[in-house]
Amino acid sequence: MGKPLIHRSPMPGLGLSMGVTLTMLSLVVLLPIGALLWKGASFGVGNIWDTINRERVWAALFLSFRLSLFAALFNLVFGVMLAWVLVRYRFPGRRILDAAVDLPFALPTAVAGIALTALYAPNGAFGSIAKELGAKIAYTQWGIFIALIFVGLPFVTRTVQPVVEEIEREVEEASATLGASRGHTIRWVILPMLAPAALTGFALSLARAVGEYGSVIFIAGNIPLKTEIAPLLIVIQLEEFNYDAAAAIGIAMLLISFAMLLVINLIQVFSRRRIGYV
Amino acid sequence: MSDARLIPFRPATEETPTTRLVLIGLAIGGLGLLVFGPLLIVFAEALAQGWGAAIAALSNPDAASAMRLTLIIAAIAVPLNAAFGIAAAWFITKFDFRGKAFLITLIDLPFSVSPVVAGLCIILMFGSNSLLGGWLVASGYPIVFALPGIILATMFVTFPFVARELIPVMIEQGRAEEEAALTLGASGWRVFATVTLPNIRWALLYGVLLSNARAMGEFGAVAVVSGKIRGQTATMPITIEMLYNEYLSVAAFSLAAVLTLLALLTLLLKTALELRHADQLAAARRP
Known part of the structure; x- marks a missing residue:
């Protein structure tokens, strides 16, 4: 016989905790997502394809995923560096820096959006410097890139930081004793230990960036084909009460983000098998 | 005194002081551009026309x-x-x-x-x-x-x-x-x-x-x-x-x-x- 569905346990509250968990999960998350999929099913695969297969939609989807990927890659490198600096070095203001990493989690996205726009607009503090150098940041893809870096900033640092804390110095000493340079030790000893956690942070950062709306729309300029992100297209369709088209784009976004997370999970399983879990 | 004594001791498990400074600088600079900048600008813009205007807006x-x-x-x-x-x-x-x-x-x-x-x-x-x-x-x-x-x-x-x-x-x-x-x-x-x-x-x-x-x-x-x-x-x-x-x-x-x-x-x-x-x-x- 197989395992029972639920093991017998002397613990109280099985019915209550299971009931609350499953009811709320269904009401708040599963049924609404089901409603989206149901809408898609009744709209039909052919119609969904016709909705997505337009230049403006492709441009928005491609823009969202491409810039999210770049922003997550930036956060991967910067986040690992930041985790290293915060754990290993002692300098004045380190605690403030450490606390500031979490600001993107705490600051509402709309606030971040208008603040970044005010800063990076051609007449803003940083934007005017860029303007003198002949670059435009806000209302271009660079602006979207910066907003996406902002929202994904804490993920890599926060997943990698505890791992850096637990690296034993003996391992680094052993590597140095065997004649490895510091750079060699970092590349071949330390980075492989950080890789699984860094990848987790990268995936979280990517997932967050793909769906981001609030901090991006202010700085993006929202020009169709150029700086229009996929979530904005959904909002535009909804404002025109075009629920079928909104659902079609929504389903496409869901599918692509799940596919990306699946790929990243597979890479993670593979890398853990290769370098071992640390 | 031999020349070797002038080179400060550095454990093999640490980066050179220059590397440290560069990394710390990058960390502060990056967070300055992305976090501290936006943080300051919110208050600067809110108070651009003085406390009175800000409080009036909130009421x-x-x-x-x-x-x-x-x-x-x-x-x-x-x-x-x-x-x-x-x-x-x-x-x-x-x-x-x-x-x-x-x-x-x-x-x-x-x-x-x-x-x-x-x-x-x-x-x-x-x-x-x-x-x-x-x-x-x-x-x-x-x-x-x-x-x-x-x-x-x-x-x-x-x-x-x-x-x-x-x-x-x-x-x-x-x-x-x-x-x-x-x-x-x-x-x-x-x-x-x-x-x-x-x-x-x-x-x-x-x-x-x-x-x-x-x-x-x-x-x-x-x-x-x-x-x-x-x-x-x-x-x-x-x-x-x-x-x-x-x-x-x-x-x-x-x-x-x-x-x-x-x-x-x-x-x-x-x-x-x-x-x-x-x-x-x-x-x-x-x-």
Whole structure:
């Protein structure tokens, strides 16, 4: 016989905790997502394809995923560096820096959006410097890139930081004793230990960036084909009460983000098998 | 004295002082551009025309109603999510059943769904075009473009926060203490209140803190379901957007400054929790 569905346990509250968990999960998350999929099913695969297969939609989807990927890659490198600096070095203001990493989690996205726009607009503090150098940041893809870096900033640092804390110095000493340079030790000893956690942070950062709306729309300029992100297209369709088209784009976004997370999970399983879990 | 003595000793497990300085500089510079800059500009723009203008903007009836609405939403959504988080963590950590990993994946699902798609889902489920929503509107209980829809959207995006903090902590603490209390004849609720709750209180507070920050600041999901009716369904972030788009910069940034102060308070409390109760928080452990 197989395992029972639920093991017998002397613990109280099985019915209550299971009931609350499953009811709320269904009401708040599963049924609404089901409603989206149901809408898609009744709209039909052919119609969904016709909705997505337009230049403006492709441009928005491609823009969202491409810039999210770049922003997550930036956060991967910067986040690992930041985790290293915060754990290993002692300098004045380190605690403030450490606390500031979490600001993107705490600051509402709309606030971040208008603040970044005010800063990076051609007449803003940083934007005017860029303007003198002949670059435009806000209302271009660079602006979207910066907003996406902002929202994904804490993920890599926060997943990698505890791992850096637990690296034993003996391992680094052993590597140095065997004649490895510091750079060699970092590349071949330390980075492989950080890789699984860094990848987790990268995936979280990517997932967050793909769906981001609030901090991006202010700085993006929202020009169709150029700086229009996929979530904005959904909002535009909804404002025109075009629920079928909104659902079609929504389903496409869901599918692509799940596919990306699946790929990243597979890479993670593979890398853990290769370098071992640390 | 030989020349070798002049070279300062550096352990083999440390980077050169130059590398350190460069890395620290990059860290400060990067966070300056991305975090401290935006933080300062919010207050600078809010006070661009002095304190009087900022305070006048906040006492505007629309701003006041937005603040009230945001508080109401958090006061309803956050306790509901805390209750869910406790129930889910209890169910997952105190019992053994098949499909546990799948259930955890489902609870985490809102993290990988765009807030805009979350709002879209709620409109498709409860909007007046849907079967259920049509019936609810006909019976006088509209969900979408009204308070219940905003609360549902807020709960969707903050759904995993409390559960995610509690589950690792409760796994680590095991069941032995609860089992001992049960053997001594304590009732289920008593076990929870006197054994489990004291063990998880800091993790619970941590989860509630994060959940509250997100609930008060949620924009994408709420923007979609709220209908943006001024004075009725416009939350603080929505009102900020409306004011900003009307070029009322001082008013928009004044409201934004209130939310920023709230975010700073959240960070302060969070850091204090991490410093004092690191041993009882999941976030301080390895993922």
